[in-house]
Amino acid sequence: MLNIVLISVAVIGGLGLIFGVGLGIASKKLAIVPDELLGEVRELLPGVNCGGCGYPGCDAFAKALCQEQASISACAVCVADNANQIAKVLGVEAGEQKRLVARVMCIGVKDKIVEKFDYYGVQDCRAAVSLSGGAKACPVGCLGLGTCQKVCPFDAITVDEKEGVAHVEADKCTGCGRCALECPRNTITMLDPENRVYVACRLHQKGRAVKEICKAGCIGCGICAKVCKFDAIEMVDNLPIFDYDKCVYCGMCAKKCPQDAIEFIKKPKLKKEE
Amino acid sequence: MSGFVKILLILVSSILVNNYVLSRFLGICPFIGVSKRVETAFGMGMAVTFVMALASVITYLVQYLILVPLNLEFLQTIAFILVIAALVQLVEMIIQKMSPTLYEALGVYLPLITTNCAVLGVAIINITEGYNLVETLFSGIGAAIGFMIAIVLFAGIRERIELSDIPDAFKDFPIALITASLMAVAFLGFSGLV
Numbered sequence: 001m002l003n004i005v006l007i008s009v010a011v012i013g014g015l016g017l018i019f020g021v022g023l024g025i026a027s028k029k030l031a032i033v034p035d036e037l038l039g040e041v042r043e044l045l046p047g048v049n050c051g052g053c054g055y056p057g058c059d060a061f062a063k064a065l066c067q068e069q070a071s072i073s074a075c076a077v078c079v080a081d082n083a084n085q086i087a088k089v090l091g092v093e094a095g096e097q098k099r100l101v102a103r104v105m106c107i108g109v110k111d112k113i114v115e116k117f118d119y120y121g122v123q124d125c126r127a128a129v130s131l132s133g134g135a136k137a138c139p140v141g142c143l144g145l146g147t148c149q150k151v152c153p154f155d156a157i158t159v160d161e162k163e164g165v166a167h168v169e170a171d172k173c174t175g176c177g178r179c180a181l182e183c184p185r186n187t188i189t190m191l192d193p194e195n196r197v198y199v200a201c202r203l204h205q206k207g208r209a210v211k212e213i214c215k216a217g218c219i220g221c222g223i224c225a226k227v228c229k230f231d232a233i234e235m236v237d238n239l240p241i242f243d244y245d246k247c248v249y250c251g252m253c254a255k256k257c258p259q260d261a262i263e264f265i266k267k268p269k270l271k272k273e274e
Numbered sequence: 275m276s277g278f279v280k281i282l283l284i285l286v287s288s289i290l291v292n293n294y295v296l297s298r299f300l301g302i303c304p305f306i307g308v309s310k311r312v313e314t315a316f317g318m319g320m321a322v323t324f325v326m327a328l329a330s331v332i333t334y335l336v337q338y339l340i341l342v343p344l345n346l347e348f349l350q351t352i353a354f355i356l357v358i359a360a361l362v363q364l365v366e367m368i369i370q371k372m373s374p375t376l377y378e379a380l381g382v383y384l385p386l387i388t389t390n391c392a393v394l395g396v397a398i399i400n401i402t403e404g405y406n407l408v409e410t411l412f413s414g415i416g417a418a419i420g421f422m423i424a425i426v427l428f429a430g431i432r433e434r435i436e437l438s439d440i441p442d443a444f445k446d447f448p449i450a451l452i453t454a455s456l457m458a459v460a461f462l463g464f465s466g467l468v
Contacts, residue, residue, distance in 0.1 A: 019360035
């Protein structure tokens, strides 16, 4: 009995050993040289796998860069230093690094909006929107259920429970664009961070029609356009369009807006880092 | 002469009459998993051919040179799996070296050839049918050719189906299964040929 057991173990063990050695030799002969360039580029990438570049993860983006299928500027997270280094490693021009920032185009806080119904469903904007377009009467407003918060890889966007509207922390935002992509209402827009004034409302209605849906939205009165001394605002379809070439960021439009719908971000203090 | 005829019969049997996928229902996993495009299906077919042919011969040798003389026939399953696993590893290395695109296209289905019941099936059927070495080799090749025919045909049909107007409930997997079963019924037409 023991004899058979020993022989079985010996036979299978022996076969395994022979095959193992054979495979070892084969792996040496069929070895592939690892792509050094790929490794170097991958090291220089942030490694967050946010998908903002459009590729499934930093590995795929590194590969695309090495194959000259993508440009470094696609990565919104790359700091200027890294981007230049990567460009040097790849031997290409660095290109413009225009990092955008996410802006939530809605100021419809809870006590100002009109709700069509009480929503007791899945606490996700994507789910809410499939139910008659969501509880908020405004068709383009922020639903405040936090889908953007869930998908942000950098924890830069949060939804205040009391306000019910998403809010972006510009310092943490890297402009990868995931929130804008996932928002079912397209309320989030990617803007140039230097453009520090914008109207936080996307509703193209006028006057009373807006007030019936949301007390805080832009009513298309045009006061901002009249007040602007630099001719930088044009009213198009009941919403102000800003010409950032002319705007000097005086903040008058935000001050005079009767609805307080224009967001004016004061000039940030000089940062310590470059 | 009769040896040649027997080999011909074995080939016809394993390719058409007793097709491993459509008649014996072995190897369904890569059959459904790799058949979305004809090129990958063909690549998969080639990989399986290589593994099946070699596995048939090596398992035959292991059976009659090691297991039978030592009265260890009960170790057949484990020993065969060992052989097949080693072969698949080898094939994986070769494909990765020779065609990285095919390697990535096949993805996880390449190592799945190891647990593919069609490969183990052909090894065991060779033994139960009592073939000699040459017959075993051709049985393995025939089985692989049958697998390749089935998977390439299926891939061709699936490419066409992708562009057709299929009801939402049937899209992708359900219609693939229905197609496969219709192919199996069609292959029933070969029964009685051998």
